[in-house]
Amino acid sequence: MDADLTTGERIRVLRESRGMSRPVLAQLCGRGVEWLKKIESGERELTSHPLLLQLAAALQVADLSVITGTNTPAAAATVPLGRLAHPGMPDIWSAVMTRSLTTAPAGPVDPAALQGRVDQTWRLWHTSARNRTEVGALLPGLIRDGEHAVRTLDGEQRRRAQVALSDVYRLTGQATAYVAPAELAWVVADRALSAAQAADNPAAIAAASWNLGNILRETAYPEEALRVVEEAADLIRPHLDGAPEDWRGIYGALQLHAAVTAAREGREGDAWRYWGRGDQVAKSLPQNYLHPSTVFGRANVDFHAVSVATDLKKSQKAIGLADDIDPDIMPSVERRARLWVEVARGHLQRGDRTAALHVMQMAHRIGAETVSYTPSARTVAADLWRNSPRSMRAETSRLAEAVGIATAG
Template sequence: MSDELAGRPIGERIQAIRERTGKSRPVVAGLVGRSAEWLKAVERGRRQPPRIDMLIRLGEALGVVDLSELTGAESLNISLQRRAGHEIVAPIREAIESADLTVSPDPRPNAEHLAVQAERAWQTWHASAIPRAAAGALLPRLIREGRRATRLLDGNDRRKAFAALASAYALSEQVLAWVADSALLWLAADRCMECAQQADDPETLAAAAWVLGNVWRSTGREEDAWRLVSDASAVLEPHLDNGSDDTRALWGSNQLHASITLARLGREGDAMHALDQADAMTARLPKGYAHPWTLFGSPNATMTGISVSVDLRKSGHAIDYANAGDLDAIPSLDRRARLWLELARGYNQRGDTISTLHTMQRATSISAESMRAHPIARSLAGELVTSGGRLVETEARALARQVGLVGV
C-alpha cells in the first residue's frame, strides 16, 4: 500500500484506504465524530490534514496498523497496536494471553459456580456507573478459573464450563472496546467463539456470533459481520417457538446487530427490515425482560433505532425514536449513557449545538467513565469547544474535561 500511494497527500491516502476497505464517507466520519462534509473536505485537500489525535481516530476507524499508512511519513510510524486506555486493560490482557501448561487438580472446579460468577460479572457491568473498572476487576480471575475448569472437567460439566468461559470472554470484549487495541479485542472474541463451539449449545454460539460480529464490524469487516449474525439467526430459528426467552432474545439481538451493520453499509431498506424484525420479537418476550448479555428487549430495540437512524444521517427519525421510548428504561448505565451519546450525534447532525451539549451532559452524568472511553464522545466534546460558539463555550470546556480532554 505504501508504494502504491507514495507521494500522495494525506487526504488522498485516507480516501484511497477508505474506499479500499469498502467504508462509506458518512460511516467513517460518524466513527470519528465528524460530518461527512468534513471528511470530504479533508480527502479533497480543502482542509488542512487532521491533527495527530484525529489521525489516530481515523486510523482506528479505517483499521490501519500504523499511522504511516495514512501519512506516508516513515517518521510517523506510530503503532495502533497494544493500546491501553484504561488501567484494567493490562490485567485482562495478561489473563487472556497467558499460556498455563499445567494446572492443579485441587480444589476441583464447579461448573455451576463458574456460571453464577459469570452472570454476576455481567450484572456488575450493567449496574455500575464505572463499568470497566467494576467488571474489569472480576474478569482476570474468572478467565483463569474458567480455563482451569475446562482442562479438568469432562462431559456435561466441561461443556457448562466452556459456556461460562465464553461468557467471560464476551464480557471482556465489551469491557475492552474502545480502550484496548484491536488485536486484543480480536483475541477475546475469537476465544469466545472457540469456547462456544466447545460448549455445543445454540444459544452460546449465537451469543458468541454477536460478540465476534461486534469486533468484525468495528475493524472494517461489515459484510463478514452481517453474514455471521445472519447465520447465527438461522441456527436459532428452529428453536424460536419451543425454546427459551433467551433463545428468542438472542435471535432478536442478532437482528439488531444486522440492522446497525447494514446501516453502516448504506443498505437502508435492509437495515430497517432487520430492525422491524427485532422489534416484532420484543412482543414475544415478557414485559421488562432483558437478555443477560445483550440486554435485548423493547428499550434496546429503541436504542438501536436511534443508532441506525443516526448512521443513516436521518437525525429527525432518531429524535422520533427517542421521544417514543423511555431512554432510562435500559437496564445498563453504560448502554444508557451510550444511548444519550447517540442522540447527541443526531442533534449534532442537525447543527443544534445547545441540544448536543445538553444531551452529552446527560450521557456524562450517567457514566463519565463510558464517555471517557468512547472516541465519539471525546470528539463531540472537542467539537463543541472549538466550533460550538460562545453560548456554550464555558459548559463545553467543562464537559471536555469530564470526558478526558486535556488542554481545553
Template sequence: MDTFGSRLRAYRERSGKTRAVLGGLVGRSAEWVKAVESGRLLTPRLPMLLRLAEVLDIDDLSALTGEQSLPVASVTRAGHPAVDSVAAAVQRTTLPAGDPLAAAELRARVDHAWAAWHHASAERTAVAALLPGLLTDARLAARGLDGVDRRRAAVELARVYHLVQLYAAHQPQPQLVWLAADRAMLAAQDADDPGAIAAAAWYYAHVYRSDGEPDAAEQVLLDALDLQGGGDGGGEQIARWGQLQLGLALGHARAGRAGQAWRYWDSADAAARRLGPGYVHPWLMFGSVVVDAFGVTLGIDLVRPGDAVRRAAAVDYSALPSRTRRAGGLIDAARAHLMRRDEVAVVHLLGRALRESVETVRHQPYARGMAMELAGRTGVVGEDARELALAMGIDW
C-alpha cells in the first residue's frame, strides 16, 4: 500500500540518509522517523512536512502526502515584488545601442551594488533597483570594449550575475538561479581570470548543493582550485583559495562525510588566519569570522547539534561586516538550537536575524519553516513566534 510512511522512506533512501540523520536534521529521533515510516504515527503537520521536504530536496508536498499538488515554494518562498523585472532583464536577448562604460566606472558601479547587498536591511529591494540597468551596462562593456578592458568588463559582468543569483535565491523562479550561475561562469571564463572563476565556482557550487548534487558541486570547485596556484599568492588569491576550500567543506558536510568536511574547513580556517583576524573580503565575505559561522552550518548538516550550538556561541556575529551574512549566520544558529529543542533560543535568534535584515529572514525557507512550526506552540514561545511570522509575511 502506498502510504505517507512508505513514500517518506523511499525519498529518505533515495537521498542516502539514515533514519538517524533525517531525524537529526528535522529535530527528531531515529525512532520517530521509524514510527512515521511504519505508520505508527500520523502524518506530521504542515511545518514538519515542509522541513522534511527541504531536507529531502522535494519540490512538491504531494510527493510525500499523495494528495493535491502543493509546491513547497508556494509556502516557504515569498516572492519579491521585483522578481519579474529582474528576470526580464536577465532573459533579454538584445542590447540597446550605445557606448560602453569604461571598465573602471563599471567596476565602481558593481562595487556600489555589492555594498547595497551587504549593508541594506532590505537588500533585495536595494539591488533590484540597480540590477536591470547594471546588467545592460555590464553586457555592453563586455561586448564593446577591447583587450584588457574587455576582460575586466567580463569580470564585472560575472559579479553582476553573482548578485542576480543571490537575489533570485529562494524565489519562485529557480531557473533564474541556474541561469545566473551559468552565465557568471561563462563570463569568468571569457575573462580568463582565475580569481573570477574561483568566485563563479563558489556560487555555482551553491546551486548544485541546493539541487542535491554534492558531487557536481565538488567537481566545479576542484576544477577552479586547479587554477589558483595553491593559495600562495597575495591576500586576494589566499581569500579565493580559502573560499573554495570552504565550499568543498560545505559539500562534504551535506553528503555526510564528516572527516573530509572538517579537513577542508581546517584548510579554509588556516587561509583565513593567514589574512589576519580583522580581514573580511569586501564582497565575497571570506574571513575568519565567516569561516567560524560556516562551522555552525557544518555541524547542522552533519547532525551534530551540540557541536553546532557550541560553535554558534563562540561566533562574534557583530564582527561580520554584512547584514545579510549576520542574518544568515543567526538563522543557522537558530537551526542548531531547534535541533536541541531549545525553542526560546530559536525565537530569540530569529528576532535578532530579523533586526539585521528583514528580507534575508523573510525569503529564507528555513527561517520561515521554523517560524511556522513554533507559531503553533502555546504560551510565550507561540506568541513571539506568531509575531515573527507576521513580520516575515506569513499570515497567521
C-alpha cells in the first residue's frame, strides 16, 4: 500500500481488491452508500474509532494501520476476525474479552429483569431478518450486566443471575457463529456451561451443552460433540417427569443436534435413531409448543428431517420431506431461511440449479443475514454463481453479491 494514500483511498483499494461493491461494504457497516462514497473520496473525514474497527472487520484486515496509515494516531490496533466479517464483532469481542474482575460502579441488576431482556433478545434473534446486526448491538450490554449481576448478588438471586448469564453467552455463541475468532467462540461456550453448572440447573446445563456441541461440530470434532450432547441428555433425563415443558424441549433439541451430527458423519442409522427420539419428545408436548431459544417443537423436528436427509446425500428424500412441510408454521425467521437453504442443497445435489436458485432467493428474502453468514448457504450461492449456465448468470450474480460473495471479474 502506497504510504501517501489517504484513509479513504486505502479503504477503496482494499474494497476493490476483494471484489466487494460499495453497497455491500456500506451495508456491513450499517451505513449508506453515499456515506462510504464520501469517505473514499476524501469529502468526509473518518474519525470514529468504532467505525474504523467495523470497516477493518468487514474488509478482513487484522491490522488497523493498513487502513489508517502508520502515521495516524489510531494506527496501532488489532482487529478480531472470524471466518466471515461482521461490523458488530469488535464491540462483542471487547465485552467478552475485557470483562472486569472487580465490581463495576453500577447499580444493582435484577436477575428477573435481566432474564426478561435475554428472553426478548432471543425472540429478536428468531424474528428479525437482520438478526445478527440487531442482536449483536444488544449483546455487549447484556454481557456486562450479566457479569455484574453474578459478581454482586448471592444466594438464590445469584443462581438466577447465573442462569441468565449462561443464556446470554449461549445467545452470543449463536449470534457470532462463523464471524467470531476461534478463541472467542470457545470462551463463550465455556462461560455458558460454567455459569449453568454454578447455578446447578440441569436445564441450563443441557442448553449450554447444546451450544458447546454446536462449537465442537463446526470445528470438526463430531465425536466430542456427540459425547457432550449425550451426556447432557443423560443428565437431564431423570428430571423430565413432572418438569416444565422447556426441560423436555431442550432434551429434544439435544436429540436433533445428535441427529445432524451423525448425519454429517454418514452414520445413517444413528442419525435417524436420534431424530426418532426427538420426534417422540415432540409428540409428548403440545402441538404448538416451541422452545424459546432452540425453537424445538413439531415444526423444527420436521425441518431437521430435511437437514438429516440432505446431510446423508439423500436429496430425493429431503425434497420429498420438504414438500410436506408448511414453513409458515415455524415462527423463527432464522429457522425458515435455513430450511430453504437445506432444500437448495438438495436440489443442487440433484443438479437442478434452476430450482436451487429459486429456493435460495426465497431463503434470502426471508432471512438475509442468515443466508449471508451461514457457510452452507454461501457455498450454494457460490456454486450457483460459478457453475450455472449463461442464461442464469445475471440472477446468480445478483444473489452472490447480495450474500457478500465477490463477483467482480
